[in-house]
Amino acid sequence: MAAELVRGQNHPLSQDRLEIRISAGVPVVAGVALGDEHGTVHGREWVAHPGAPALSGVEVPRHAAAEHRVTVDLTGLPAAVHRVDVFLALPTGTAGPLRFGAVPAPHTAVCGLDGAEQVSYTVTGLNAESAVIALELYRRQGAWKVRAMGQGYADGLPALLADQGLHDTADDLATVIYEAAAHDPHHTAPVPPGEPSPRTATASATQPVPGRRAPSAPQTAQTASGPEQPSAPRTPTSPHTSPGSQAASAPPAASASEEISASGPAEPARPHGPQSPDGDGGSGLRHPAGPVDYTHPRRTRVTPSPPPPPVPSDADGQPARPVAGDAVGWSLEERLYNQIWGMFEDLARTTAAYRSAVEFADSRLEKELDQALADPRARLGGAVDAAREAALARRTQLADQARAALDRDLAQLTAEAEVVEPALPPAYARWDNPVWHAHRAPSEPPMALRLGDLHLPESVPLRIPLLVRMPLERGLWIDSGPAAAFDDPGPDSAEVRHLAVEVAVAVAARLLAVHPPGAFAVQVVDAAGAGARALLPLTQAGVLAAPPATGAAGVSQMLERLTRRVDLVQMALRNGAAEALPADVDTAQQLLIVNDFPHGFDERSVTRLRYLADEGPAVGVHLLLVADREDAAAYGPLLDPLWRSLLRLTPLPDDHLADPWIGHAWTYESSLVPAGSGILQEVLAEVVKARAKHW
Amino acid sequence: MSVNLSKGQAISLEKKDGATLTAVRMGLGWQAAKRRGLFGSRTREIDLDASAVLFADGQPTDVVFFRHLVSDDGSVRHTGDNLVGGVGQGGDDEAILVDLQRVPVHVDQIVFTVNSFTGQTFQEVQNAFCRLVDETNGQELARYTLAGGGEYTAQIMAKVHRAGASWTMTAIGAPANGRTFQDLMPAILPHL
Numbered sequence: 001m002a003a004e005l006v007r008g009q010n011h012p013l014s015q016d017r018l019e020i021r022i023s024a025g026v027p028v029v030a031g032v033a034l035g036d037e038h039g040t041v042h043g044r045e046w047v048a049h050p051g052a053p054a055l056s057g058v059e060v061p062r063h064a065a066a067e068h069r070v071t072v073d074l075t076g077l078p079a080a081v082h083r084v085d086v087f088l089a090l091p092t093g094t095a096g097p098l099r100f101g102a103v104p105a106p107h108t109a110v111c112g113l114d115g116a117e118q119v120s121y122t123v124t125g126l127n128a129e130s131a132v133i134a135l136e137l138y139r140r141q142g143a144w145k146v147r148a149m150g151q152g153y154a155d156g157l158p159a160l161l162a163d164q165g166l167h168d169t170a171d172d173l174a175t176v177i178y179e180a181a182a183h184d185p186h187h188t189a190p191v192p193p194g195e196p197s198p199r200t201a202t203a204s205a206t207q208p209v210p211g212r213r214a215p216s217a218p219q220t221a222q223t224a225s226g227p228e229q230p231s232a233p234r235t236p237t238s239p240h241t242s243p244g245s246q247a248a249s250a251p252p253a254a255s256a257s258e259e260i261s262a263s264g265p266a267e268p269a270r271p272h273g274p275q276s277p278d279g280d281g282g283s284g285l286r287h288p289a290g291p292v293d294y295t296h297p298r299r300t301r302v303t304p305s306p307p308p309p310p311v312p313s314d315a316d317g318q319p320a321r322p323v324a325g326d327a328v329g330w331s332l333e334e335r336l337y338n339q340i341w342g343m344f345e346d347l348a349r350t351t352a353a354y355r356s357a358v359e360f361a362d363s364r365l366e367k368e369l370d371q372a373l374a375d376p377r378a379r380l381g382g383a384v385d386a387a388r389e390a391a392l393a394r395r396t397q398l399a400d401q402a403r404a405a406l407d408r409d410l411a412q413l414t415a416e417a418e419v420v421e422p423a424l425p426p427a428y429a430r431w432d433n434p435v436w437h438a439h440r441a442p443s444e445p446p447m448a449l450r451l452g453d454l455h456l457p458e459s460v461p462l463r464i465p466l467l468v469r470m471p472l473e474r475g476l477w478i479d480s481g482p483a484a485a486f487d488d489p490g491p492d493s494a495e496v497r498h499l500a501v502e503v504a505v506a507v508a509a510r511l512l513a514v515h516p517p518g519a520f521a522v523q524v525v526d527a528a529g530a531g532a533r534a535l536l537p538l539t540q541a542g543v544l545a546a547p548p549a550t551g552a553a554g555v556s557q558m559l560e561r562l563t564r565r566v567d568l569v570q571m572a573l574r575n576g577a578a579e580a581l582p583a584d585v586d587t588a589q590q591l592l593i594v595n596d597f598p599h600g601f602d603e604r605s606v607t608r609l610r611y612l613a614d615e616g617p618a619v620g621v622h623l624l625l626v627a628d629r630e631d632a633a634a635y636g637p638l639l640d641p642l643w644r645s646l647l648r649l650t651p652l653p654d655d656h657l658a659d660p661w662i663g664h665a666w667t668y669e670s671s672l673v674p675a676g677s678g679i680l681q682e683v684l685a686e687v688v689k690a691r692a693k694h695w
Numbered sequence: 696m697s698v699n700l701s702k703g704q705a706i707s708l709e710k711k712d713g714a715t716l717t718a719v720r721m722g723l724g725w726q727a728a729k730r731r732g733l734f735g736s737r738t739r740e741i742d743l744d745a746s747a748v749l750f751a752d753g754q755p756t757d758v759v760f761f762r763h764l765v766s767d768d769g770s771v772r773h774t775g776d777n778l779v780g781g782v783g784q785g786g787d788d789e790a791i792l793v794d795l796q797r798v799p800v801h802v803d804q805i806v807f808t809v810n811s812f813t814g815q816t817f818q819e820v821q822n823a824f825c826r827l828v829d830e831t832n833g834q835e836l837a838r839y840t841l842a843g844g845g846e847y848t849a850q851i852m853a854k855v856h857r858a859g860a861s862w863t864m865t866a867i868g869a870p871a872n873g874r875t876f877q878d879l880m881p882a883i884l885p886h887l
Contacts, residue, residue, distance in 0.1 A: 346769065349765075349767065349768050349769030349770075350768065350769070350797075352767040352768050352769075353767070353769070353770070353797070353798075353799035354799075356756055356757070356767065356768065357801040360751050360752075360756060360801040361801065364752060402800045402801065405797075405799070661765070661769075662767050
């Protein structure tokens with residue numbers, strides 16, 4: 001399986017003869033710079049470019065094209081070569097765009113000779129750059145590896161080449177490359193990726209090939225109409241040297257509106273937040289002049305966003321720059337999940353180290369002070385003061401050391417969080433994450449769900465997402481009781497209750513959005529209608545299967561229906577006869593939101609609810625209780641097992657969650673939609689739309 | 696090149712090139728001694744346990760053993776309990792990994808001990824060794840063989856302690872008696 005790299009990540013190469021496939025939405029110039037073990041390029045004869053397409057072991061296309069195949073034979077490279085940098089540049093002298101930010105993100109793939117993709121990397125996050133080092137193959141202890149670089153240069157090819165060590169000749173060489181690329185005017189149409197080899201296509205192949213659909217429609221349409229042409233001629237004496245033999249399409253003209261004037265042309269690369277995949281039809285959510293979608297149009301899953309500032313490469317010995325998805329797992333989603341739990345554990349442990357050091361320093365201080373005071377003779381004179389001073393200094397020194405160690409770890413974790421947070425898929429992302437814009441219903445259920453954020457007092461700015469595995473094994477209880485602090489008046493109870501329902505709505509909306517259409521349904525019981533205002537987003541969008549159940553009769557009816565579903569599905573599962581379920585049983589997972597429990601509940605309904613809490617999760621019926629435990633005090637200890645079986649969340653930040661390693665009390669903050677944002681409505685509208693399409 | 700330590704010998708964990716070690720592994724390996732006579736093929740299972748006790752100024756602050764596999768700060772990790780010892784020779788049966796960089800600042804000594812949980816004395820153990828390995832490259836730094844096992848059920852193997860900015864390892868090799876590290880506390884304290 002091909003490994004999907006993110007910027008900075010590397011991957012071993014198992015084959016020596018490689019083909020690097022590059023596809024960009026517009027014609028680009030591709031080249032290769034060979035470097036020694038320090039990455040220095042010794043002169044222009046170390047650069048393979050359209051003007052000099054073949055070097056020992058390397059061959060690049062001789063024209064600007066939207067699709068390229070660069071062949072590399074690692075065994076054929078000179079022994080002095082330790083790095084092979086594959087770079088792309090936008091051709092000058094044409095009317096085409098001069099910044100990668102205005103074109104679809106180039107996609108690169110390293111394939112074996114059999115065409116099997118080993119590694120792929122989409123160069124996202126480019127903005128004002130007109131040249132970029134996409135991939136680097138490098139030799140490490142005799143073995144070759146590939147690293148996703150994505151190092152862009154706003155000043156184009158000259159700057160890129162100068163950075164490679166060609167200080168004197170960079171400008172010259174860049175001119176030569178641009179000229180050589182422009183020399184042959186006919187454009188190469190994209191080669192379909194499934195095609196066995198470009199070399200089998202003859203020069204006379206003129207049938208138009210359907211182009212890839214890219215966000216910048218006018219450009220791609222033109223490019224795609226060009227005739228097909230092999231993009232990796234084997235020898236310099238290729239038959240394609242005659243210029244103008246196919247005076248095909250002129251270089252594509254970029255419409256002026258394509259240019260984003262938000263940033264100056266010389267601005268350094270700046271990563272954008274992850275953009276979700278863009279549908280073919282262009283979404284209504286995207287602003288017409290908004291940032292170009294950098295994700296690969298053929299990929300349906302959300303791509304990780306590139307980590308922050310492009311640093312050329314991480315030399316060994318330095319602390320590695322954090323990379324999103326830097327953990328084990330089969331999919332990026334799983335890797336991110338494991339990474340976040342790893343960060344959670346690291347933060348828990350590093351804080352434990354800090355706390356134990358400070359605690360030790362304090363106890364030592366106390367002991368030393370006791371000792372100093374224990375000797376009555378020393379009480380006279382300055383001896384005690386001196387001892388106290390010394391003890392205090394020792395305490396301060398140790399506490400400072402501990403703080404320094406904590407700060408070091410926190411800095412590392414913060415840097416990691418900054419990379420990870422923007423890369424999160426919707427199920428893990430905060431509501432202010434751009435991934436929610438242009439959100440599309442997924443085809444698979446998520447692996448886990450973000451319920452909120454966790455932090456410790458020592459690490460206030462650093463928030464760890466609280467991820468729980470899906471399907472939920474326990475129900476959720478959003479505590480609408482008064483805030484724990486007695487002396488702090490805080491919001492009044494009506495407000496807390498409203499907030500609690502809002503949290504429930506945000507959780508329900510997230511669950512709906514991250515499940516495939518029709519695979520998740522939400523039912524609401526709001527016996528007194530007290531939560532109607534907060535439930536508006538759900539009721540207005542029409543995502544509920546039925547209007548919220550009100551009154552004792554409604555409650556009992558709803559619970560009866562769900563109990564029946566649990567019973568039937570259980571029975572069907574036990575007997576392996578899932579297809580025998582009656583047609584009116586909804587096999588989608590169900591979330592039952594109960595507001596104001598136990599209002600409107602009689603004994604029978606309470607028993608049913610407890611049954612659902614116990615038996616439901618195994619057959620896909622989940623409970624989300626919004627309740628103040630005091631309201632149910634009349635039931636006495638009868639309900640204690642119910643409360644204990646639910647995961648308690650609070651609408652206001654509260655430190656009641658313990659981690660599984662040390663048992664710190666973590667402050668939980670619910671994940672709410674930012675005030676004034678319409679993202680919840682947008683996402684829910686999308687859910688309804690997808691569901692309509694699905695049915 | 697590993698050093699065969701003798702009792703009380705100390706080695707510095709500073710590397711030759713001046714860099715200090717960042718991660719070390721204390722490996723423990725053993726074999727149950729063959730029984731003589733009838734049913735000799737039935738080897739007795741011996742459960743040795745490696746433990747590490749973290750000390751700050753002579754006060755135990757944390758301990759890593761088979762019931763608490765990771766120190767609270769995450770710097771010391773036990774790879775898991777082995778109940779029977781090695782069948783072959785050479786490999787570590789239990790190991791404790793120490794990330795020296797992440798050890799809390801107040802911890803200045805880490806003492807490694809070996810206990811016989813099942814109560815057999817070291818006379819019944821063969822080929823027992825304790826070794827210190829540089830975890831970053833797998834090189835063995837020091838090896839200490841539990842030669843001439845006597846009538847005791849525990850041994851305080853070695854300690855690593857701060858010496859300025861770096862760490863030093865000292866072989867202790869003191870016999871003691873006890874089932875778990877708690878029983879050894881009085882025996883450990885003189886070696887701090």
